[in-house]
Amino acid sequence: MPTDSEPITLSEPGEDEISLLEILDHVLNAGVVIHGSLVISLAGVDLVYVGLNVILTSVETALRNLNAEEKRRLK
Amino acid sequence: MANPTRKVNTEKALYLYGISFAAKKNGSKAPQKTSSVGIDGVSAVSALACGDFLCWVSHVDQASFAQALERNMENLEWLALHSVRHQQVVGEVAAQMPIVPARFGTIFSGETALLENVAGRSKALAKVFDRIANADEWGVKVFAEKAASPAAQTSARSGKEYLQQKAAQIKQRPERADPELEKFAAALEKVASASAPSGKVSGAQPSLVWQATFLVPRSRQKQWEKVLSEFVEQWNGLRRIELNGPWPPYSFVSDAD
Numbered sequence: 001m002p003t004d005s006e007p008i009t010l011s012e013p014g015e016d017e018i019s020l021l022e023i024l025d026h027v028l029n030a031g032v033v034i035h036g037s038l039v040i041s042l043a044g045v046d047l048v049y050v051g052l053n054v055i056l057t058s059v060e061t062a063l064r065n066l067n068a069e070e071k072r073r074l075k
Numbered sequence: 076m077a078n079p080t081r082k083v084n085t086e087k088a089l090y091l092y093g094i095s096f097a098a099k100k101n102g103s104k105a106p107q108k109t110s111s112v113g114i115d116g117v118s119a120v121s122a123l124a125c126g127d128f129l130c131w132v133s134h135v136d137q138a139s140f141a142q143a144l145e146r147n148m149e150n151l152e153w154l155a156l157h158s159v160r161h162q163q164v165v166g167e168v169a170a171q172m173p174i175v176p177a178r179f180g181t182i183f184s185g186e187t188a189l190l191e192n193v194a195g196r197s198k199a200l201a202k203v204f205d206r207i208a209n210a211d212e213w214g215v216k217v218f219a220e221k222a223a224s225p226a227a228q229t230s231a232r233s234g235k236e237y238l239q240q241k242a243a244q245i246k247q248r249p250e251r252a253d254p255e256l257e258k259f260a261a262a263l264e265k266v267a268s269a270s271a272p273s274g275k276v277s278g279a280q281p282s283l284v285w286q287a288t289f290l291v292p293r294s295r296q297k298q299w300e301k302v303l304s305e306f307v308e309q310w311n312g313l314r315r316i317e318l319n320g321p322w323p324p325y326s327f328v329s330d331a332d
Contacts, residue, residue, distance in 0.1 A: 020159065025273055026214060026325045028154075028158060
């Protein structure tokens with residue numbers, strides 16, 4: 001039985017794995033026009049998600065390095 | 076020396092992250108900068124006083140950033156990195172005070188242009204603040220729990236065939252015709268103060284059957300979690316619910332434009 005003190009158990013995807021996707025969903029939701037050439041669709045499949053999966057790792061790594069650098073600077 | 080052309084060229088453009096109220100209700104002084112770095116990865120973010128408001132801005136270079144923005148928006152890798160920087164700043168401010176997030180890529184030619192623009196929108200801004208103060212944006216996604224059919228993964232003989240199979244998989248979605256999903260959406264909408272469609276970017280996630288974004292008053296956080304918990308329990312093994320947030324109210328401020 002879940003109690004008040006326990007956080008609700010929703011499924012927990014790997015945080016790094018989805019965070020970038022979610023950030024883009026929300027940050028770009030506010031009326032940003034995503035350019036035609038970005039939302040490429042091939043045979044009826046929206047390729048933005050596919051493309052994002054490919055670049056996800058490199059961006060997450062770049063950001064982690066960036067954050068680590070900042071922390072070092074602040075010390 | 077006083078060359079006007081030169082002056083225009085060296086003026087730094089301002090990237091706007093969002094707008095807060097200048098003073099907190101209790102009279103304490105609002106913070107003036109963020110620890111997160113600016114959108115260009117170099118410039119510091121500061122709070123510029125604009126009448127009753129505080130504009131969260133950083134300098135960006137006219138040529139390499141402002142003028143290249145449109146082209147860069149088509150570059151997924153650039154967009155991803157810069158969206159994260161945008162979120163880091165807006166998220167840091169939102170954790171301390173209400174902020175009306177600006178659209179990603181909002182740039183002003185200078186301070187004068189920004190001040191004029193904000194002054195002209197002060198009424199609309201005040202209204203939006205009333206709506207978003209003490210509320211958070213939450214994303215909700217529902218996934219089908221069935222394992223992907225192995226045939227779809229392996230039988231493609233060409234790239235085109237693979238994409239066609241993928242398209243067929245995506246089209247199988249019950250586009251909210253499922254009464255269970257409608258019940259879920261209605262239950263969430265009852266607790267939330269507003270809802271918006273979402274998922275421009277992640278719409279093609281495998282097994283995703285439904286998603287939406289909600290503005291939830293913090294005073295109703297418990298009820299919100301209760302509704303989610305109930306459906307997690309009811310749908311155990313059938314559908315998986317993913318919750319993401321709290322986000323700054325990105326999806327609920329378009330009328331401040």
